[in-house]
Amino acid sequence: MKDGRYAANEAILRMKMDLEDGNPQMWDLVAYRILYASHHRTGTQWCIYPTYDFTHCLCDSFENITHSLCTREFTNSRQSYYWLCDAVEVYKPVQWEYGRLNITNTVLSKRKLLKLRDDGHVTALDDPRLYTLPALRRRGVPPQAINAFVRELGVTTANTTIDVVRLENHIRDALNELAPRVMAAINPVKVVIENLPADHLEMIEVPYKPRDESFGTHKVPFTRTLYIDASDFRETDSADYYRLAPNKTVGLLSVAHPITCTDVRKNADGSISEIVCRIDDSGKAAKPKTYIQWVAESPEHGSPVRLDEVRVYDSLFKHANPYDKNEVPGGWLSDVNDKSLIVAKGAVAEVGLWDLIKRYAASAAGKKELAEHHVENIRFQFTRIGYFAFDKDTELPAAAIEGDDIKGTKLIMNRIVTLKEDAKKGSN
Structure with missing residues (x-):
């Protein structure tokens, strides 16, 4: 197999486990299969590749992982995970299963996220309408808000769907403390x-x-x-x-x-x-x-400060559960909200915005973040409108940060979250 004597699908290497065990994960799982493809690191050097069932527990062991955390669909895999570590006599981590966390008005499945991207519903996996960690970071959500949200929920084996409002409340609480x-x-x-x-x-x-x-x-x-x-x-x-x-x-x-x-x-x-x-x-x-x-x-x-774009985000899906066939008979993709992104051009802000940019750029943390192009950490509350942060598409030349030459500047803002809503919102 390693020498390329077999074509793809002509041969596999299986683990000798226990075909009489009641757990299908013990029925001689495949360890290696033939795959003629280019690898992003090794090119075409290899034509055999290990499976997840073979590599997961061994990589955890080699990397001294203490607890391998996974969702409930891997419960049956715990037995095969332990079996292989024992068979090759290596350190055996502990596998813990927990319930998958779902949030209303979005999807978190990797396959569905890729489908959204490939079909053009979102621009990338860090599109601020998504709830991947890169997307939340790009939108400007502070990490302490995510940590507080997770701490409040705790860990459970039940599959739960949490109202996105609970996450938004933690985001507002964090931003209320740190956003000028x-x-x-x-x-x-x-x-x-x-x-x-x-x-x-x-x-x-x-x-x-x-x-x-x-x-x-x-x-x-x-x-x-x-x-x-x-x-x-x-x-x-x-x-x-x-x-x-x-x-x-x-x-x-x-x-x-x-x-x-x-x-x-x-x-x-x-x-x-x-x-x-x-x-x-x-x-x-x-x-x-x-x-x-x-x-x-x-x-x-220099007043007003003119903003090139203000991107106002709403829920990516119209219904809390896009998978609900009664509410969404056309399937989850038919529930995509075509008004989930509204781009406002011509917005203006007061000169304090530039002052805060320069203050941040002068700080040690700011210098590091801006050097890595993480402008999303410059967050504000636009008074009585909402919380905003700069998008990564923003361009802040050194001449603008260090002086008053704003040529080449491109200011693009993301709305992180609205202000706390009330019963009379929009009427007073």
Whole structure:
């Protein structure tokens, strides 16, 4: 066999086990088979290759593995695992089986993940819509969130399906502790404060995390022209809506005085070109019911920071269990959500974003991570929008990090997770 005297499938080498044993895993399993193929390390040097049943326990033994952990479908293999170690008289690790962990609205089977990739539903096995560890890392999920999630579940022999919300809650808890806040607008709308002079400039000190001084502060420009997120404005007001609307007053985060919408100007196609407001600096205005984020137009301060792409991810599958034939009669691939990725272009953020990038790049950990192109560890909360991190497609030239030359910069953000949802989400 080793010398190539047989064609593929003409001969195999089996282990002499016990054909009368009740466990099929003891019925003289195949140890070696013939395979004429190129190996990624040895090329065509070999034409015989060992099977999983032969190599698994021996590799574990050679590598001094103490416990070989596997899912329940390998329970019958425990006997053959121990048999081979004893037969060749090598150190025998302990095999432990546990129940497979499944998460709602996704698939974790390697074969199905490859099918998703090969059919073009995802770009790669680290596509942030997946729940592989490389995908979670690329999306910006901190490792402590995954560890906390696993610790909460524990180990069981039952096959369980866990609601993805439980994992998301751990992600939010971790990010709430480590992510600084910056103001941004995913779908920016221009606001002009008509009673401020065209050259008005005020530098406002903003905390990176309210009520936590350890995160520090930074200064942002406040000018006559601002951008707010489209979700913070409605043309038609309602009693349960507290953000900006015609003739309505709101506060601007960290700004001393509120603004009131006085006019809405539109383009020829009916879209909003700009919202006209007045700022009430009389000191007599009532305290606003809500405050919204904003980003000023101030080219001399590099504001706004323009984001090339913001990738907003949703569940890859429409149903909690894509395998449920009653819910998904067309099969699991028919349940793929074609709106699982929405790419927003033209988003803007305040200048604190660059400050945080430079702070991170100056730290020892940041230098190491950026050298390895792990920009996903630069995480933020976009105030009242969600938690975001840089995608690996981001380009951060040294000139941009170390100075002010942003030529060649490409800023691409992934939404890690939304903020904690409430019953009135989207209405206040």
